[in-house]
Amino acid sequence: MRIVLSMTLLLFFNSFLFAQEPDWVRGKSREYPDEFYMVGVGSGDTRQDAESQARAHIAEIFRVNIKADISVNRSETLKNTQGNVTAESREVTRSKIDMGLKKTLEGTEIAEVWQNPKDATYYALAVLDREKASLKIKERIGELDSEVERLRGKTDSAAGKIDKLKLLLLKKSLLSDRNELNSDLRIVSGSGKGIEPPYSFETENSEIMRFLQNDFVIGVTGEGVGSEVLNQTVTDLFTAKGFVVKRVSKKGGDLLISVSSSTKPSSEPVDGWYYCRWHLELNASDATTGDVIFSSSENGRSGQLSRDESERRAVYDMNKKISAMTSKVLGKLTGVED
Numbered sequence: 001m002r003i004v005l006s007m008t009l010l011l012f013f014n015s016f017l018f019a020q021e022p023d024w025v026r027g028k029s030r031e032y033p034d035e036f037y038m039v040g041v042g043s044g045d046t047r048q049d050a051e052s053q054a055r056a057h058i059a060e061i062f063r064v065n066i067k068a069d070i071s072v073n074r075s076e077t078l079k080n081t082q083g084n085v086t087a088e089s090r091e092v093t094r095s096k097i098d099m100g101l102k103k104t105l106e107g108t109e110i111a112e113v114w115q116n117p118k119d120a121t122y123y124a125l126a127v128l129d130r131e132k133a134s135l136k137i138k139e140r141i142g143e144l145d146s147e148v149e150r151l152r153g154k155t156d157s158a159a160g161k162i163d164k165l166k167l168l169l170l171k172k173s174l175l176s177d178r179n180e181l182n183s184d185l186r187i188v189s190g191s192g193k194g195i196e197p198p199y200s201f202e203t204e205n206s207e208i209m210r211f212l213q214n215d216f217v218i219g220v221t222g223e224g225v226g227s228e229v230l231n232q233t234v235t236d237l238f239t240a241k242g243f244v245v246k247r248v249s250k251k252g253g254d255l256l257i258s259v260s261s262s263t264k265p266s267s268e269p270v271d272g273w274y275y276c277r278w279h280l281e282l283n284a285s286d287a288t289t290g291d292v293i294f295s296s297s298e299n300g301r302s303g304q305l306s307r308d309e310s311e312r313r314a315v316y317d318m319n320k321k322i323s324a325m326t327s328k329v330l331g332k333l334t335g336v337e338d
Contacts, residue, residue, distance in 0.1 A: 040126040054126035104184045137185045144178045161254045169334040212242045219253030224261035226315035237326045256287040273303045276310035280318045282325040
């Protein structure tokens with residue numbers, strides 16, 4: 001009888017202790033104060049769901065702050081005017097932010113997990129040590145500053161315009177990465193302060209823009225079905241990045257983009273559908289030396305209810321492909337490829 005009574009009391013007290021809701025479930029923790037930690041609380045039907053939500057909560061703190069920071073300080077817009085057309089492009093994108101966040105959040109740990117005995121809901125507390133995270137970010141910022149300085153020297157001694165362009169675009173990418181990390185540091189440190197660069201961002205970016213708009217020209221040429229549409233897409237994508245683009249016949253500019261397209265629509269339907277086979281090529285080369293920087297080709301088949309519509313669909317499908325190809329050219333130039 002005593003054994004039964006003891007076990008009953010033990011179960012009672014364990015249940016009582018287990019039922020006590022931790023203070024952090026409501027968003028604040030005495031053990032992990034805001035001064036030293038960033039915390040996120042998540043809940044879910046499973047432990048894994050709760051932990052994922054907790055980590056996402058911390059990430060969302062960054063996204064909200066970064067979004068505000070972009071709108072006020074870090075909205076970098078490239079402008080290039082040709083005639084009456086002005087193209088603008090924000091360099092900071094959501095995917096870019098997510099990439100930076102992933103690295104910053106690597107030190108996030110799940111400190112505690114609690115399950116509510118009333119409804120079996122799991123709660124998880126994610127914790128990011130401000131000091132440790134700040135040290136990692138500062139180290140990376142220092143590495144980027146050193147790399148920018150190294151590229152400045154290489155840019156001055158670049159052999160040709162294509163080489164100089166690659167170095168400038170790589171430097172631009174590093175400057176963007178540094179801005180991302182500095183924004184993270186301002187949030188993690190809790191002080192709202194980052195690290196001032198040992199150089200002027202305005203001067204560095206002005207040098208890049210001056211080269212793109214005054215010293216470097218992209219020539220675009222194309223032939224075949226839908227060439228006007230395809231050439232315009234290539235032109236728009238480069239213009240949106242700040243490049244000066246000119247339509248040329250066979251040669252011209254410093255970087256030559258050649259587009260070739262062809263279609264072969266069927267004369268008879270198959271199960272009520274007309275199909276149009278198509279072939280697309282894009283080549284990017286140094287207009288001075290003729291060296292090929294990028295070359296790609298695609299084949300496809302597009303179907304619609306009439307012969308003419310199938311050919312129009314083929315041009316539409318080729319246009320989507322040409323966008324992807326052009327992005328790869330940009331990746332070759334910047335050294336940052338998918």
